[in-house]
Amino acid sequence: MVPRLARALVAAAAVVALSGIAAQAAPAPVTEAPQAAALIPVNSQMGRLRLPYTCAFPILGKQTLGLDLQGTFTTLLAPGQKYWFTDGKANIEVPSNLASLLAGLGAAYIDATVSSFTINAVNASPASVNALPNGLVLKNIPVTAGQKTVIPIAGPLTVGPFTAGPSGMAALKMGGAKASIKLKAKNGATLPIPLDVSCAAPVPDVVLAGINIGTAGDATNGAPSHGGLYTYPAVDLDHQQGSGKVPLVCQFPAPIGERTLTLTFTGDAGTVYGQGEKFYLKRASAYLEVPGPVVDALRARFPTATSVRTSISRFDIDSSGASPASLNVAGSGWTLPAQPLTAGTTLGMRIPGSDYITAGPFTAGAPGLMRLEVGVSAGTVSFLGAGGTQVGSLSISCAKRVPAVVIVPLVSAKPDPIKPVVSFLPPATGKTAGGEFATLTGIGLDQIREVYFGDVAAPYLAVGNGIVVVETPPHAAGKVTVTVRALNGTTTTPFTYT
Numbered sequence: 001m002v003p004r005l006a007r008a009l010v011a012a013a014a015v016v017a018l019s020g021i022a023a024q025a026a027p028a029p030v031t032e033a034p035q036a037a038a039l040i041p042v043n044s045q046m047g048r049l050r051l052p053y054t055c056a057f058p059i060l061g062k063q064t065l066g067l068d069l070q071g072t073f074t075t076l077l078a079p080g081q082k083y084w085f086t087d088g089k090a091n092i093e094v095p096s097n098l099a100s101l102l103a104g105l106g107a108a109y110i111d112a113t114v115s116s117f118t119i120n121a122v123n124a125s126p127a128s129v130n131a132l133p134n135g136l137v138l139k140n141i142p143v144t145a146g147q148k149t150v151i152p153i154a155g156p157l158t159v160g161p162f163t164a165g166p167s168g169m170a171a172l173k174m175g176g177a178k179a180s181i182k183l184k185a186k187n188g189a190t191l192p193i194p195l196d197v198s199c200a201a202p203v204p205d206v207v208l209a210g211i212n213i214g215t216a217g218d219a220t221n222g223a224p225s226h227g228g229l230y231t232y233p234a235v236d237l238d239h240q241q242g243s244g245k246v247p248l249v250c251q252f253p254a255p256i257g258e259r260t261l262t263l264t265f266t267g268d269a270g271t272v273y274g275q276g277e278k279f280y281l282k283r284a285s286a287y288l289e290v291p292g293p294v295v296d297a298l299r300a301r302f303p304t305a306t307s308v309r310t311s312i313s314r315f316d317i318d319s320s321g322a323s324p325a326s327l328n329v330a331g332s333g334w335t336l337p338a339q340p341l342t343a344g345t346t347l348g349m350r351i352p353g354s355d356y357i358t359a360g361p362f363t364a365g366a367p368g369l370m371r372l373e374v375g376v377s378a379g380t381v382s383f384l385g386a387g388g389t390q391v392g393s394l395s396i397s398c399a400k401r402v403p404a405v406v407i408v409p410l411v412s413a414k415p416d417p418i419k420p421v422v423s424f425l426p427p428a429t430g431k432t433a434g435g436e437f438a439t440l441t442g443i444g445l446d447q448i449r450e451v452y453f454g455d456v457a458a459p460y461l462a463v464g465n466g467i468v469v470v471e472t473p474p475h476a477a478g479k480v481t482v483t484v485r486a487l488n489g490t491t492t493t494p495f496t497y498t
Contacts, residue, residue, distance in 0.1 A: 032266065032285060032287075032350075033243065033264045033265060033266040033285040033286050033287035033350060033351075034264075034287045034348065034350055036243035036245070036264050036266050036287070037245060037262075037264035037287045037289065037348070039226045040072070040224070040226045040243060040245050040264075041221070041224050041225075041226070041245065042245050042246065042247060042262060043074060043075050043076060043220040043221060043224065043245070043246060043247070044072055044073065044074055044075060044221070044224035044226075044244070044245060045072070045073050045074075045075050045209065045242060045243065045244035045245070045406075046070070046071065046072040046073075046087065046226060046242060046243055047070060047071070047208075047209075047240055047241060047242020047243065048068070048069070048070035048235055048240065048241055048242065049068075049069055049070075049206065049208070049235060049239065049240035049241075049271060050066060050067070050068045050069075050234070050235045050236065050237050050238070050239060050240075051066075051067050051069075051174065051202055051206050051237070051238060051271060052064050052065075052066065052067075052202070052237065052238070053065045053066065053067040053092070053174075053177075053199055053202065054199065054200055054202075055177075055197050055198065055199035055200075056197065056198050056199075056200075057195055057197055058194075058195055058196060059105075059193070059195070060098070060101055060195075063095075063097075063098045063101075064095070065092055065093055065094060065095065065098070065199070066091075066092070066093030066095065066237070067090065067091075067092060067093070067174070068090065068091040068092075068093065068234075068235075069088075069089070069090045069174070069208065070087075070088070070089050070090075071085050071086060071087050071088040071089070071157070071159075071208065071209075072085075072086045072087040072224055072225055072226055073085060073086070073172070073208075073209040073211060073224070074211060074220050074221060074222055074223075074224055075211065075220065075244055075245075075246055075405050075406070076211065076212060076214055076218050076220050076246075076401075076403065076405065077164040077170055077211050077212070077213045077214070077218070077219070077220070077222070078164070078213070078214060078215065078216050078217070078218050078219035079164060079165070079166045079167065079213055079214075079215070079216065080163060080164060080166070081163070081164050081219050081222055082160070082161040082162065082163055082164075082222050083124075083160060083161065083162055083163075083164065083170075083211070083222035083223065084158055084159060084160030084161055084162070084222060084223040085119055085131075085157070085158070085159040085160060085172060085208070085209070086156065086157075086158050086159075086223050086224065086225045087155070087156045087157075087225050087226060088131065088155055088156055088157030088158065088159060089152075089153070089155035089156065089157070090117075090152075090153040090155070090157070091150050091151065091152050091153070092150070092151040092153065093148060093149075093150055093151075094143075094148065094149040094150075094151065095148055096145075096146050096147055096148050099143050099144060099145060099146065099147055099148065099149055100145040100146055102143050102183060103143055103144065103145035104145070105183060105191065105193055106183065106185055106191055107143050107183035107184060107185070107191065108142070108143060108184065108185055108186040109140045109141060109142055109143060109183075109184040109188075110138075110141045110143055110181050110182065110183055110184065111137075111138065111139050111140065111141070111181070111182040111184065111190075112137075112138045112141065112151070112179050112180070112181050112182075113135060113136070113137050113138075113179060113180045114132055114135060114136040114137075114138070114153070114177065114178070114179045115132070115135050115178050115179065115180070116130045116132065116176070116177055116178045117130065117131045117132045117136075117153070117175075117177045118130055118131065118175030118176055118177065118201075119131055119159050119172055119173075119174070119175055119208065120172070120173050120174070120175040120201065121162050121170070121171070121172055121173075122169075122170065122171040122172075122173065122369070123164070123165040123168050123169060123170045123171065123213075124162045124163060124164050124165055124170040124171075124172075125162065125163050125165075126162070128175055129159055129160060129162065131157050131159045132153075132157075136153060138151060140184070156225075158223070160223070161222070164211070164213050165213060166213070167213050168212075168213055169210050169211065169212050169213065169320075169369065169371065169406065169409075170210075170211045170212075170213055171207050171208075171209065171210045171211070171369060171409060172207070172208045172209045173201075173205045173206060173207045173208055174201060174202055174205075174206045174208060175201045176198070176199050176200050176201045177198075177199040178196075178197065178198050178199070179196075179197045179199075180194065180195070180196050180197070181194070181195040181196075181197055182194060182195075183195070204272050204367075204411050204413035204487075205272075205411050206271050206272065206411070207271070207369065207409040207410065207411055208409075209409060210369065210371050210406040210408075210409030211406065212373075212403035212404055212405070212406060213403065214402070214403040218403070235268075236450075236457055237459075238270055238271050238272065238449045238450065239268065239269070239270055239271065240268070240269060240270070240271050240408065241266070241267065241268040241269075242266070242267070242408065243264060243265065243266040244264070244265050244374075244405060244406075244407060245262065245263070245264040246262070246263055246264075246265075246374065246401065246405045247260050247261070247262060247263075247401075248260065248261045248262065248263040248288070248374075248377075248398050248401070249261075249398065249399055249401070250396050250397065250398040250399075251396065251397050251398070251399070252297075252394060252396055253394055253395065255301075256294075256297045256298070256301065256394075259294045259297070260291075261288060261289060261290055261291070261294065261398070262288070262289040262291070263286060263287070263288055263289075263374065264286065264287040264289075265284065265285075265286045265374060265407055266284060266285055266286070267281045267282065267283065267284030267285075267357070267359075267407060267408060268281070268282045268283045268284070269281050269282065269372075269408050269410060270410070270449065270450075271410065271411065272410070272411045272412075272413050272449065272487065273364040273370075273410060273411070273412055273413070273487065274364060274412070274413055274414075274415035274447070274486070274487035274488055274489070275364055275365070275366060275367055275412050275413065275414055275415060276363060276364060276415075277363070277364045277415075277487070278360065278361035278362065278363050278364075279322075279360060279361065279362055279363075279364060279410070280358055280359060280360030280361055280362070281317065281357070281358070281359040281360060281372055281407065281408060282356075282358055283356050283358075284356060284357040284358070284359060285350060285351065285352075285356055285357060286315075286350070286351040286352075286357070287348060287349070287350055287351065288348070288349045288351060289346050289347070289348050289349075290346065290347040290348075290349075291346055292343075292344040292345055292346055295341060295342070295343070295344070295345060295346070295347050296343060296344060298341065298381075298383070298394075299341060299343060301392070301394075302383040302391055302392045304385045304386075304391050305341055305383035305384060305385055305391055305392070306340065306341060306384065306385060306386060307338045307339060307340050307341055307383075307384045307388075308338065308339060308341050308347070308381050308382065308383055308384065309335065309336065309337070309338040309339075309381075309382045309384060310335075310336045310349055310379055310380070310381050310382075311333060311334070311335045311336070311379050311380045311381075311382070312330050312333060312334045312335075312336070312351065312352070312377065312378070312379040313330060313333045313378055313379055313380070314328050314330055314376060314377055314378040314379070315328065315329050315330040315334075315351070315352075315357075315375075315377045316328050316329070316374075316375025316376045316377065316400070317329050317359040317372055317373070317374070317375060317407065318372070318373045318374075318375040318400070318404065319362050319370065319371070319372055319373070320370065320371045320373065321364075321365045321366070321368060321369055321370035321371065321410075321412060322362040322363060322364055322365050322370045322372075322410075322412070323362065323363050323365060324362070324363075326375055327359055327360070327362070329357050329358070329359045330352070334351065334352035334353060334355075335353070336349055336350075336351065336352070336353050337353060338384060338388070341383070359372070364410075364412040365412055366412065367412050367413055367414045368411070368412055369409065369410075369411060369412075370409070370410040370411065370412050371406045371407075371408070371409050371410065372406070372407045372408050372410070373400075373404035373405060373406055373407060374400065374401065374404060374405045374407060375400045375404075376397070376398065376399060376400050377397070377398045378395070378396065378397040378398065379395075379396055380393055380394070380395050380396070381393060381394050381396060413447075413487050415447065415486075415487045415488035415489070416444060416446060416447050416486075416487065416488040417488070418443055418444040418488065419444050419488055419489040419491070420442065420443070420444035420445055420448070420484060420486045420488060420489050420490070420491045421442045421443050421444060421491055422440045422441065422442035422445065422468070422484050422491050422493050423440070423441065423442060423493050424438055424439065424440055424441075424482075424493060424495060425438075425439040425440075425441055428493070428494065428495050428496060429495070429496045429497070429498055430472040430495065430496075430497055430498070431472075431497070431498065432474060432475060432476060432477050432497045432498070433474055434471070434472045434473045434474035434475065435471065435472065435474075436471070436472045437469055437470070437471055437472070438469070438470055438472055438495070439467060439468070439469050439470075440467070440468040440469075440470060440482075440484065440493070441466055441467055441468075442466055442491070443466055444486060444488055444489070444491075445466055445467075445468055445484070445486060446486075447486045447487035447488050448460070448468060448484060448485070448486045449485050449486060449487060450483075450484070450485040451468070451470050451482065451483070451484050451485075452482065452483045452485075453472065453473050453475055453480050453482050453495065454475060454480045454481065456473045456474075456475065457473070458470045458471060458472065458473050458482075459471045468484070470482075472495075472497075475497045476497065477497050477498060478496070478497060479494055479495070479496050479497075480494070480495050480496070480497060481493075481494060481495075482494070482495045
């Protein structure tokens with residue numbers, strides 16, 4: 001523990017840094033499954049995540065940047081199949097504290113040459129691929145003291161090929177990076193302070209994609225693309241959101257029989273959890289597409305039907321590396337709004353109606369890779385004639401794909417044995433408008449992942465030495481519980497809005 005005065009001085013310096021990460025403050029809504037269904041091809045997944053990226057600078061020491069990354073991948077591989085990370089786009093966020101340090105050295109601009117930006121592979125080869133094999137030269141990036149700088153890495157990037165292993169799950173995870181930085185004065189003159197920067201791969205690992213490996217007949221397009229740089233809304237630090245679109249084999253009663261539909265699934269989760277920690281897949285939704293030929297078969301079975309109403313009794317999300325192994329997230333069931341049954345036209349159903357799915361809690365297992373997968377689903381379709389009168393119904397069941405489709409890859413990490421304990425440096429109060437800086441102090445904060453005021457996420461900066469500076473979000477007057485989540489546990493402390 002450092003003395004209280006030293007804590008206050010360090011915290012005061014961190015306030016400047018926090019002003020550069022205010023973009024974390026508002027949690028972004030997850031993209032709707034129907035929208036994603038229109039953007040990505042079948043047998044592909046796309047997503048976005050945001051993570052802290054620690055880099056070593058000469059003179060300045062270790063600095064934590066932000067890395068915002070998105071891309072597209074396949075959903076299924078054959079053994080030995082080649083595959084790529086496509087539609088890649090990244091932003092490197094230089095926080096305001098680092099911008100202030102660079103400005104203090106006399107810099108008004110920086111030139112950067114990024115020589116490597118690696119994507120690492122698990123159960124695939126090679127073990128690492130440089131996403132920028134020809135390097136990337138960035139010129140005249142403005143630097144202003146106290147302001148965050150966002151450096152875009154030109155896209156779309158295509159990284160690979162990787163070659164899948166013989167079985168199991170092939171995963172891609174974030175690697176390290178290297179860059180040389182030149183500082184330039186206002187007049188354009190280069191300052192004699194070259195900075196060779198090295199960024200380490202995140203610890204614990206951050207997984208970008210998980211792709212199950214099947215048999216030789218399971219090969220899909222190894223380099224799917226949605227045809228442009230579709231951008232998700234911004235995500236919170238240490239969070240990911242994404243969508244996958246896959247064929248779904250469903251069994252209808254005779255004479256319709258087995259038919260293939262299409263399911264798009266979208267959701268939001270963290271990236272890393274401590275062993276034994278409970279977690280959820282949040283703000284999830286699905287979009288089921290019944291193709292025109294299947295619609296025509298249904299109309300032939302019930303020729304007087306003009307619309308359908310679907311009730312879902314089972315919608316399983318399965319887990320690997322976590323428990324329980326399966327959850328029926330439909331609970332007591334979902335009844336979707338009635339929709340017209342039009343000849344030759346695809347029938348699209350948003351699941352669960354206008355609401356969202358929350359899947360969990362799951363419990364993180366032993367340290368290593370985890371994944372959530374699409375499981376079994378079942379329901380009943382009621383066929384309605386003129387005036388809404390029911391003219392018939394069918395029960396439908398959809399099997400789990402083998403190998404399964406990964407909804408989201410995650411990591412279970414070994415938690416620090418010291419449990420987090422925090423309190424605010426006085427005063428533990430703030431204005432209802434938010435936008436102020438408060439300092440948390442305590443122990444066990446090295447593995448901090450989230451800070452919430454009530455149920456509202458707050459941007460934070462882990463300064464070290466048991467100090468975390470947070471920017472208060474807007475909130476109604478009164479007392480609120482501030483929750484700090486770390487890999488090694490969760491702790492709370494009170495705060496009062498006036």
